[in-house]
Amino acid sequence: MSLIVTNDLKAVLPLEEQLAATRRLVKETLSPLTVKIDLEGLYPESFLRQLGAIDGFRQHLAAARPDGVTDMGAAIQTMAAVSHECLSTGFATWCQDTCGWYLQNAVDSGVRDTWLPKLASGEVLGGTGMSNTMKAFANIEPLRLTGRRVDGGYVINGSLPWVSNLGDNHVFGTLFGLEGQGDRSVMALVDCSVEGFELRLSAHFTALEGTRTFACIFRDVFVPDAMVIDHDGAAFLRRSRAGIVLLQFGMGVGNVQSCIDLCRDVEPLLGHVNGYLDDRPDELQEQLDDAVDACLALAEDPFETSDEFFREILQLRLAAGELALRAAQSAMLHTGAKGYLRTAPAQRKLRESYFIAIVTPAIKHLRKELDVLSQAA
Numbered sequence: 001m002s003l004i005v006t007n008d009l010k011a012v013l014p015l016e017e018q019l020a021a022t023r024r025l026v027k028e029t030l031s032p033l034t035v036k037i038d039l040e041g042l043y044p045e046s047f048l049r050q051l052g053a054i055d056g057f058r059q060h061l062a063a064a065r066p067d068g069v070t071d072m073g074a075a076i077q078t079m080a081a082v083s084h085e086c087l088s089t090g091f092a093t094w095c096q097d098t099c100g101w102y103l104q105n106a107v108d109s110g111v112r113d114t115w116l117p118k119l120a121s122g123e124v125l126g127g128t129g130m131s132n133t134m135k136a137f138a139n140i141e142p143l144r145l146t147g148r149r150v151d152g153g154y155v156i157n158g159s160l161p162w163v164s165n166l167g168d169n170h171v172f173g174t175l176f177g178l179e180g181q182g183d184r185s186v187m188a189l190v191d192c193s194v195e196g197f198e199l200r201l202s203a204h205f206t207a208l209e210g211t212r213t214f215a216c217i218f219r220d221v222f223v224p225d226a227m228v229i230d231h232d233g234a235a236f237l238r239r240s241r242a243g244i245v246l247l248q249f250g251m252g253v254g255n256v257q258s259c260i261d262l263c264r265d266v267e268p269l270l271g272h273v274n275g276y277l278d279d280r281p282d283e284l285q286e287q288l289d290d291a292v293d294a295c296l297a298l299a300e301d302p303f304e305t306s307d308e309f310f311r312e313i314l315q316l317r318l319a320a321g322e323l324a325l326r327a328a329q330s331a332m333l334h335t336g337a338k339g340y341l342r343t344a345p346a347q348r349k350l351r352e353s354y355f356i357a358i359v360t361p362a363i364k365h366l367r368k369e370l371d372v373l374s375q376a377a
Protein backbone atom coordinates (compact mmCIF):
# COMPACT_ATOMS: atom_id res chain seq x y z
CA MET A 1 0.00 0.00 0.00
CA SER A 2 1.60 3.30 -1.03
CA LEU A 3 1.15 6.48 0.99
CA ILE A 4 -0.20 9.48 -0.91
CA VAL A 5 1.26 12.91 -0.27
CA THR A 6 -1.89 14.87 0.57
CA ASN A 7 -0.39 18.37 0.44
CA ASP A 8 0.04 18.06 -3.34
CA LEU A 9 -3.66 18.49 -4.13
CA LYS A 10 -5.19 19.30 -7.48
CA ALA A 11 -7.34 22.47 -7.59
CA VAL A 12 -10.99 21.75 -8.43
CA LEU A 13 -12.73 23.30 -11.42
CA PRO A 14 -15.21 26.10 -10.64
CA LEU A 15 -18.74 24.65 -10.43
CA GLU A 16 -20.12 26.05 -13.71
CA GLU A 17 -17.08 24.83 -15.65
CA GLN A 18 -17.27 21.48 -13.96
CA LEU A 19 -20.98 21.05 -14.72
CA ALA A 20 -20.45 22.06 -18.35
CA ALA A 21 -17.61 19.52 -18.64
CA THR A 22 -19.81 16.83 -17.04
CA ARG A 23 -22.69 17.53 -19.43
CA ARG A 24 -20.30 17.35 -22.40
CA LEU A 25 -18.87 14.06 -21.18
CA VAL A 26 -22.37 12.67 -20.59
CA LYS A 27 -23.46 13.61 -24.11
CA GLU A 28 -20.36 12.38 -25.90
CA THR A 29 -19.34 9.34 -23.86
CA LEU A 30 -22.28 8.13 -21.78
CA SER A 31 -25.40 8.66 -23.87
CA PRO A 32 -24.27 6.35 -26.74
CA LEU A 33 -24.02 3.58 -24.11
CA THR A 34 -27.20 4.17 -22.08
CA VAL A 35 -29.33 1.48 -23.75
CA LYS A 36 -26.51 -1.08 -23.52
CA ILE A 37 -26.02 -0.25 -19.83
CA ASP A 38 -29.74 -0.64 -19.22
CA LEU A 39 -30.52 -3.72 -21.27
CA GLU A 40 -27.20 -5.58 -21.36
CA GLY A 41 -25.74 -4.56 -18.01
CA LEU A 42 -22.69 -2.84 -19.46
CA TYR A 43 -20.70 -1.29 -16.60
CA PRO A 44 -19.69 2.30 -17.54
CA GLU A 45 -16.19 2.04 -16.13
CA SER A 46 -14.49 4.23 -18.72
CA PHE A 47 -17.06 7.01 -18.21
CA LEU A 48 -16.61 6.84 -14.42
CA ARG A 49 -12.83 7.13 -14.72
CA GLN A 50 -13.23 10.12 -17.04
CA LEU A 51 -15.71 11.72 -14.65
CA GLY A 52 -13.13 11.36 -11.91
CA ALA A 53 -10.52 13.02 -14.10
CA ILE A 54 -12.72 16.14 -14.45
CA ASP A 55 -13.27 16.37 -10.65
CA GLY A 56 -16.68 14.69 -10.71
CA PHE A 57 -16.05 12.86 -7.41
CA ARG A 58 -14.04 15.47 -5.56
CA GLN A 59 -16.23 18.47 -4.74
CA HIS A 60 -17.60 17.29 -1.39
CA LEU A 61 -14.26 15.94 -0.15
CA ALA A 62 -12.43 18.70 1.71
CA ALA A 63 -9.38 16.50 2.22
CA ALA A 64 -9.01 16.11 -1.56
CA ARG A 65 -9.18 19.85 -2.32
CA PRO A 66 -6.45 22.42 -1.76
CA ASP A 67 -9.07 24.97 -0.62
CA GLY A 68 -10.41 22.51 2.01
CA VAL A 69 -14.02 23.30 1.01
CA THR A 70 -16.89 20.76 1.33
CA ASP A 71 -19.18 21.51 -1.62
CA MET A 72 -21.92 18.93 -1.20
CA GLY A 73 -24.24 20.94 -3.48
CA ALA A 74 -21.74 20.66 -6.34
CA ALA A 75 -21.50 16.89 -5.89
CA ILE A 76 -25.30 16.63 -5.97
CA GLN A 77 -25.57 18.72 -9.15
CA THR A 78 -22.86 16.70 -10.89
CA MET A 79 -24.62 13.46 -9.99
CA ALA A 80 -27.91 14.95 -11.24
CA ALA A 81 -26.31 15.68 -14.63
CA VAL A 82 -25.24 12.03 -14.88
CA SER A 83 -28.54 10.61 -13.56
CA HIS A 84 -30.47 12.74 -16.06
CA GLU A 85 -29.04 10.46 -18.75
CA CYS A 86 -28.68 7.12 -16.94
CA LEU A 87 -29.52 6.17 -13.35
CA SER A 88 -27.22 3.10 -13.36
CA THR A 89 -24.33 5.49 -13.88
CA GLY A 90 -25.84 8.05 -11.52
CA PHE A 91 -26.03 5.39 -8.81
CA ALA A 92 -22.45 4.27 -9.48
CA THR A 93 -21.51 7.95 -9.04
CA TRP A 94 -23.38 8.02 -5.71
CA CYS A 95 -21.55 4.85 -4.61
CA GLN A 96 -18.19 6.45 -5.45
CA ASP A 97 -19.10 9.78 -3.82
CA THR A 98 -20.40 8.09 -0.70
CA CYS A 99 -17.36 5.86 -0.31
CA GLY A 100 -15.24 9.03 -0.50
CA TRP A 101 -17.53 10.64 2.09
CA TYR A 102 -16.89 7.75 4.50
CA LEU A 103 -13.17 8.40 4.22
CA GLN A 104 -13.64 12.13 4.61
CA ASN A 105 -15.37 11.32 7.91
CA ALA A 106 -12.73 8.83 9.06
CA VAL A 107 -11.39 9.18 12.57
CA ASP A 108 -8.11 7.59 11.51
CA SER A 109 -6.22 9.81 9.07
CA GLY A 110 -4.15 6.80 7.88
CA VAL A 111 -7.00 5.16 5.98
CA ARG A 112 -8.16 8.57 4.71
CA ASP A 113 -4.74 9.68 3.45
CA THR A 114 -4.12 6.37 1.71
CA TRP A 115 -7.47 5.90 -0.05
CA LEU A 116 -9.34 9.18 -0.33
CA PRO A 117 -7.14 10.72 -3.06
CA LYS A 118 -7.54 7.58 -5.16
CA LEU A 119 -11.33 7.61 -4.82
CA ALA A 120 -11.54 11.36 -5.39
CA SER A 121 -9.70 11.04 -8.70
CA GLY A 122 -11.47 7.88 -9.87
CA GLU A 123 -8.19 5.95 -9.90
CA VAL A 124 -9.84 3.48 -7.52
CA LEU A 125 -13.58 2.79 -7.82
CA GLY A 126 -15.60 2.10 -4.72
CA GLY A 127 -18.95 1.37 -3.19
CA THR A 128 -20.93 1.30 0.00
CA GLY A 129 -22.37 -1.70 1.81
CA MET A 130 -24.47 0.32 4.23
CA SER A 131 -28.11 -0.49 3.43
CA ASN A 132 -28.01 -3.24 6.01
CA THR A 133 -26.43 -0.88 8.54
CA MET A 134 -29.05 1.81 8.00
CA LYS A 135 -31.87 -0.73 8.19
CA ALA A 136 -30.34 -2.30 11.30
CA PHE A 137 -30.05 1.09 13.03
CA ALA A 138 -33.73 1.68 12.12
CA ASN A 139 -34.67 -1.72 13.65
CA ILE A 140 -35.75 -3.17 10.31
CA GLU A 141 -33.26 -6.07 10.24
CA PRO A 142 -30.21 -7.32 12.19
CA LEU A 143 -26.62 -6.50 11.19
CA ARG A 144 -25.46 -9.14 8.73
CA LEU A 145 -21.70 -8.82 9.34
CA THR A 146 -19.94 -9.66 12.59
CA GLY A 147 -16.32 -9.17 13.52
CA ARG A 148 -14.05 -10.24 16.35
CA ARG A 149 -11.01 -8.42 17.56
CA VAL A 150 -7.64 -10.09 16.79
CA ASP A 151 -4.09 -8.83 16.87
CA GLY A 152 -3.84 -5.76 14.57
CA GLY A 153 -7.40 -5.78 13.28
CA TYR A 154 -10.70 -7.68 13.00
CA VAL A 155 -11.85 -10.97 11.45
CA ILE A 156 -15.20 -10.61 9.71
CA ASN A 157 -17.86 -13.14 8.74
CA GLY A 158 -21.29 -12.83 7.12
CA SER A 159 -22.74 -11.58 3.87
CA LEU A 160 -24.41 -8.56 2.29
CA PRO A 161 -26.99 -9.31 -0.42
CA TRP A 162 -26.36 -6.34 -2.73
CA VAL A 163 -23.42 -3.97 -3.04
CA SER A 164 -22.83 -1.99 -6.23
CA ASN A 165 -19.94 -0.41 -8.13
CA LEU A 166 -17.65 -3.29 -7.17
CA GLY A 167 -14.97 -5.38 -8.88
CA ASP A 168 -11.78 -7.20 -7.99
CA ASN A 169 -9.73 -4.02 -7.54
CA HIS A 170 -12.47 -1.94 -5.92
CA VAL A 171 -13.06 -1.03 -2.28
CA PHE A 172 -16.20 -0.32 -0.24
CA GLY A 173 -17.18 1.00 3.14
CA THR A 174 -19.22 -1.15 5.48
CA LEU A 175 -20.02 -1.60 9.15
CA PHE A 176 -19.90 -4.80 11.22
CA GLY A 177 -21.13 -5.65 14.70
CA LEU A 178 -18.65 -6.84 17.33
CA GLU A 179 -19.23 -10.41 18.46
CA GLY A 180 -20.35 -10.64 22.08
CA GLN A 181 -20.11 -6.86 22.61
CA GLY A 182 -23.76 -5.81 22.52
CA ASP A 183 -24.43 -2.89 20.21
CA ARG A 184 -20.78 -2.07 19.54
CA SER A 185 -19.83 -1.86 15.87
CA VAL A 186 -16.93 -0.83 13.65
CA MET A 187 -16.82 1.02 10.30
CA ALA A 188 -14.15 -0.09 7.85
CA LEU A 189 -13.02 0.01 4.24
CA VAL A 190 -12.87 -3.41 2.59
CA ASP A 191 -10.54 -4.19 -0.30
CA CYS A 192 -12.37 -6.59 -2.65
CA SER A 193 -9.14 -8.46 -3.40
CA VAL A 194 -8.56 -9.48 0.23
CA GLU A 195 -8.35 -13.19 1.13
CA GLY A 196 -11.61 -14.85 2.18
CA PHE A 197 -13.77 -12.23 0.45
CA GLU A 198 -15.99 -13.22 -2.48
CA LEU A 199 -18.02 -11.13 -4.91
CA ARG A 200 -20.90 -13.29 -6.10
CA LEU A 201 -23.05 -12.29 -9.04
CA SER A 202 -26.33 -13.70 -7.82
CA ALA A 203 -29.05 -11.59 -9.41
CA HIS A 204 -30.13 -9.62 -12.45
CA PHE A 205 -32.29 -6.56 -12.15
CA THR A 206 -35.08 -4.93 -14.07
CA ALA A 207 -33.15 -1.63 -13.98
CA LEU A 208 -29.76 -0.52 -12.63
CA GLU A 209 -28.29 -3.61 -14.27
CA GLY A 210 -25.11 -1.74 -15.25
CA THR A 211 -24.12 -1.07 -11.65
CA ARG A 212 -21.95 -4.17 -11.05
CA THR A 213 -24.05 -5.19 -8.06
CA PHE A 214 -22.82 -8.27 -6.21
CA ALA A 215 -23.52 -10.27 -3.09
CA CYS A 216 -20.51 -9.88 -0.78
CA ILE A 217 -19.48 -12.98 1.14
CA PHE A 218 -17.04 -12.70 4.06
CA ARG A 219 -15.33 -15.88 5.29
CA ASP A 220 -12.85 -15.03 8.04
CA VAL A 221 -11.80 -11.86 6.24
CA PHE A 222 -9.02 -10.04 8.06
CA VAL A 223 -9.46 -6.25 8.10
CA PRO A 224 -6.35 -4.58 9.49
CA ASP A 225 -6.53 -1.51 11.73
CA ALA A 226 -5.10 0.46 8.79
CA MET A 227 -8.47 -0.01 7.03
CA VAL A 228 -10.63 0.97 10.01
CA ILE A 229 -12.56 4.20 9.44
CA ASP A 230 -13.97 4.39 12.96
CA HIS A 231 -13.81 1.89 15.83
CA ASP A 232 -17.17 3.34 16.97
CA GLY A 233 -19.64 2.53 14.19
CA ALA A 234 -22.65 4.28 15.77
CA ALA A 235 -20.75 7.55 16.19
CA PHE A 236 -19.55 7.27 12.59
CA LEU A 237 -23.07 6.81 11.24
CA ARG A 238 -24.37 9.77 13.21
CA ARG A 239 -21.55 11.93 11.83
CA SER A 240 -21.90 10.87 8.20
CA ARG A 241 -25.64 10.11 7.80
CA ALA A 242 -26.69 13.59 6.63
CA GLY A 243 -24.16 13.51 3.78
CA ILE A 244 -25.05 9.94 2.78
CA VAL A 245 -28.71 10.82 2.28
CA LEU A 246 -28.11 14.32 0.88
CA LEU A 247 -25.93 12.91 -1.89
CA GLN A 248 -28.83 10.70 -3.02
CA PHE A 249 -30.71 13.80 -4.17
CA GLY A 250 -28.38 13.85 -7.17
CA MET A 251 -30.08 10.69 -8.42
CA GLY A 252 -33.60 11.97 -7.72
CA VAL A 253 -33.10 15.41 -9.24
CA GLY A 254 -31.59 14.00 -12.45
CA ASN A 255 -34.31 11.37 -12.83
CA VAL A 256 -37.20 13.79 -12.24
CA GLN A 257 -35.75 16.49 -14.52
CA SER A 258 -35.33 13.99 -17.34
CA CYS A 259 -38.98 12.90 -16.97
CA ILE A 260 -40.13 16.52 -17.14
CA ASP A 261 -37.99 17.05 -20.24
CA LEU A 262 -39.57 14.00 -21.91
CA CYS A 263 -43.04 15.43 -21.25
CA ARG A 264 -41.97 18.77 -22.73
CA ASP A 265 -40.40 17.17 -25.80
CA VAL A 266 -43.77 15.84 -26.98
CA GLU A 267 -45.69 19.03 -26.20
CA PRO A 268 -45.64 20.42 -29.79
CA LEU A 269 -47.13 17.17 -31.10
CA LEU A 270 -49.36 16.05 -28.24
CA GLY A 271 -50.01 19.15 -26.14
CA HIS A 272 -53.61 19.37 -27.45
CA VAL A 273 -54.45 16.10 -25.69
CA ASN A 274 -51.74 15.87 -23.01
CA GLY A 275 -53.32 18.97 -21.42
CA TYR A 276 -55.91 16.58 -19.96
CA LEU A 277 -53.28 14.72 -17.93
CA ASP A 278 -52.32 15.25 -14.28
CA ASP A 279 -48.78 16.16 -13.22
CA ARG A 280 -48.09 18.40 -16.18
CA PRO A 281 -44.44 19.35 -16.78
CA ASP A 282 -44.76 22.91 -15.43
CA GLU A 283 -46.33 21.66 -12.19
CA LEU A 284 -43.61 19.04 -11.75
CA GLN A 285 -40.92 21.59 -12.55
CA GLU A 286 -42.16 23.93 -9.84
CA GLN A 287 -42.11 21.13 -7.27
CA LEU A 288 -38.68 19.98 -8.38
CA ASP A 289 -37.24 23.51 -8.26
CA ASP A 290 -38.57 23.96 -4.71
CA ALA A 291 -37.07 20.60 -3.69
CA VAL A 292 -33.70 21.50 -5.23
CA ASP A 293 -33.63 24.84 -3.38
CA ALA A 294 -34.43 23.08 -0.09
CA CYS A 295 -31.86 20.36 -0.74
CA LEU A 296 -29.06 22.78 -1.63
CA ALA A 297 -29.82 24.79 1.52
CA LEU A 298 -29.53 21.62 3.67
CA ALA A 299 -26.40 20.58 1.78
CA GLU A 300 -24.59 23.65 3.05
CA ASP A 301 -24.06 21.96 6.40
CA PRO A 302 -23.58 18.21 5.87
CA PHE A 303 -21.68 17.87 9.17
CA GLU A 304 -24.70 18.86 11.28
CA THR A 305 -25.64 15.83 13.39
CA SER A 306 -28.86 16.80 15.21
CA ASP A 307 -32.00 14.65 14.91
CA GLU A 308 -34.02 17.71 13.89
CA PHE A 309 -31.71 18.42 10.93
CA PHE A 310 -31.73 14.77 9.90
CA ARG A 311 -35.54 14.70 10.13
CA GLU A 312 -35.69 17.56 7.59
CA ILE A 313 -33.39 15.64 5.24
CA LEU A 314 -35.48 12.47 5.58
CA GLN A 315 -38.69 14.38 4.89
CA LEU A 316 -37.23 15.90 1.74
CA ARG A 317 -35.81 12.51 0.68
CA LEU A 318 -39.29 11.01 1.05
CA ALA A 319 -40.79 13.82 -1.04
CA ALA A 320 -38.09 13.24 -3.69
CA GLY A 321 -38.87 9.51 -3.89
CA GLU A 322 -42.58 10.20 -4.25
CA LEU A 323 -41.97 12.92 -6.85
CA ALA A 324 -39.77 10.56 -8.89
CA LEU A 325 -42.58 7.99 -9.06
CA ARG A 326 -45.11 10.63 -10.13
CA ALA A 327 -42.77 12.23 -12.68
CA ALA A 328 -41.92 8.87 -14.26
CA GLN A 329 -45.58 7.90 -14.49
CA SER A 330 -46.28 11.28 -16.05
CA ALA A 331 -43.49 10.78 -18.62
CA MET A 332 -45.09 7.45 -19.60
CA LEU A 333 -48.54 8.97 -19.97
CA HIS A 334 -47.28 12.04 -21.83
CA THR A 335 -45.15 10.10 -24.33
CA GLY A 336 -47.74 7.35 -24.92
CA ALA A 337 -46.95 4.36 -27.14
CA LYS A 338 -43.53 5.72 -28.15
CA GLY A 339 -42.52 5.79 -24.51
CA TYR A 340 -43.51 2.14 -24.21
CA LEU A 341 -40.98 0.95 -26.81
CA ARG A 342 -38.27 -1.31 -25.37
CA THR A 343 -35.48 1.23 -25.85
CA ALA A 344 -37.55 4.35 -25.13
CA PRO A 345 -36.30 6.63 -22.35
CA ALA A 346 -39.73 6.97 -20.68
CA GLN A 347 -40.09 3.28 -19.77
CA ARG A 348 -36.46 3.20 -18.61
CA LYS A 349 -37.09 6.24 -16.39
CA LEU A 350 -40.13 4.48 -14.95
CA ARG A 351 -38.05 1.45 -13.93
CA GLU A 352 -35.26 3.70 -12.66
CA SER A 353 -37.63 5.80 -10.57
CA TYR A 354 -38.64 2.73 -8.56
CA PHE A 355 -35.03 2.35 -7.54
CA ILE A 356 -35.11 5.81 -5.99
CA ALA A 357 -38.14 4.62 -4.05
CA ILE A 358 -36.61 1.33 -2.87
CA VAL A 359 -32.92 2.04 -2.38
CA THR A 360 -32.10 2.50 1.29
CA PRO A 361 -33.62 4.55 2.82
CA ALA A 362 -36.68 3.27 0.91
CA ILE A 363 -40.03 5.06 1.11
CA LYS A 364 -41.27 2.59 3.75
CA HIS A 365 -38.02 2.93 5.73
CA LEU A 366 -38.29 6.75 5.59
CA ARG A 367 -41.88 6.70 6.81
CA LYS A 368 -40.92 4.37 9.67
CA GLU A 369 -37.96 6.50 10.73
CA LEU A 370 -39.94 9.75 10.49
CA ASP A 371 -42.65 8.16 12.61
CA VAL A 372 -40.10 7.16 15.27
CA LEU A 373 -38.51 10.63 15.24
CA SER A 374 -41.89 12.36 15.58
CA GLN A 375 -42.76 10.16 18.57
CA ALA A 376 -39.43 10.98 20.21
CA ALA A 377 -39.87 14.77 19.69
Ligand SMILES: Cc1cc2nc3c(=O)[nH]c(=O)nc-3n(C[C@H](O)[C@H](O)[C@H](O)COP(=O)(O)OP(=O)(O)OC[C@H]3O[C@@H](n4cnc5c(N)ncnc54)[C@H](O)[C@@H]3O)c2cc1C
Pocket: 095, 127, 128, 129, 130, 131, 132, 140, 141, 162, 163, 164, 165, 205, 207, 208, 209, 211, 213, 358, 359, 360, 362
Ligand atom coordinates in the same frame (compact mmCIF):
# COMPACT_ATOMS: atom_id res chain seq x y z
C1 LIG B 1 -29.84 -2.80 -8.09
C2 LIG B 1 -29.62 -2.68 -6.61
C3 LIG B 1 -28.43 -2.17 -6.16
C4 LIG B 1 -28.20 -2.06 -4.78
N1 LIG B 1 -27.01 -1.59 -4.36
C5 LIG B 1 -26.75 -1.52 -3.05
C6 LIG B 1 -25.48 -1.06 -2.58
O1 LIG B 1 -24.61 -0.66 -3.34
N2 LIG B 1 -25.26 -1.05 -1.26
C7 LIG B 1 -26.20 -1.47 -0.36
O2 LIG B 1 -25.93 -1.46 0.83
N3 LIG B 1 -27.43 -1.88 -0.77
C8 LIG B 1 -27.73 -1.91 -2.08
N4 LIG B 1 -28.96 -2.34 -2.49
C9 LIG B 1 -30.02 -2.63 -1.49
C10 LIG B 1 -31.02 -1.49 -1.40
O3 LIG B 1 -30.42 -0.31 -0.91
C11 LIG B 1 -32.18 -1.79 -0.46
O4 LIG B 1 -31.74 -2.08 0.84
C12 LIG B 1 -32.96 -2.97 -0.91
O5 LIG B 1 -33.32 -2.81 -2.24
C13 LIG B 1 -34.22 -3.07 -0.05
O6 LIG B 1 -33.95 -4.06 0.84
P1 LIG B 1 -34.85 -5.36 0.95
O7 LIG B 1 -35.53 -5.61 -0.34
O8 LIG B 1 -34.05 -6.43 1.58
O9 LIG B 1 -35.87 -4.83 2.02
P2 LIG B 1 -37.22 -5.42 2.41
O10 LIG B 1 -37.80 -6.35 1.40
O11 LIG B 1 -38.01 -4.26 2.81
O12 LIG B 1 -36.85 -6.27 3.68
C14 LIG B 1 -36.50 -5.66 4.90
C15 LIG B 1 -35.93 -6.73 5.78
O13 LIG B 1 -36.95 -7.59 6.24
C16 LIG B 1 -36.54 -8.92 6.03
N5 LIG B 1 -37.69 -9.78 5.85
C17 LIG B 1 -38.42 -9.91 4.72
N6 LIG B 1 -39.43 -10.80 4.93
C18 LIG B 1 -39.32 -11.21 6.21
C19 LIG B 1 -40.03 -12.11 7.02
N7 LIG B 1 -41.09 -12.82 6.55
N8 LIG B 1 -39.66 -12.28 8.30
C20 LIG B 1 -38.62 -11.61 8.81
N9 LIG B 1 -37.89 -10.75 8.09
C21 LIG B 1 -38.22 -10.55 6.79
C22 LIG B 1 -35.67 -8.88 4.80
O14 LIG B 1 -34.77 -9.98 4.77
C23 LIG B 1 -34.92 -7.61 5.05
O15 LIG B 1 -33.86 -7.90 5.89
C24 LIG B 1 -29.22 -2.45 -3.85
C25 LIG B 1 -30.44 -2.95 -4.33
C26 LIG B 1 -30.64 -3.06 -5.69
C27 LIG B 1 -31.99 -3.58 -6.15
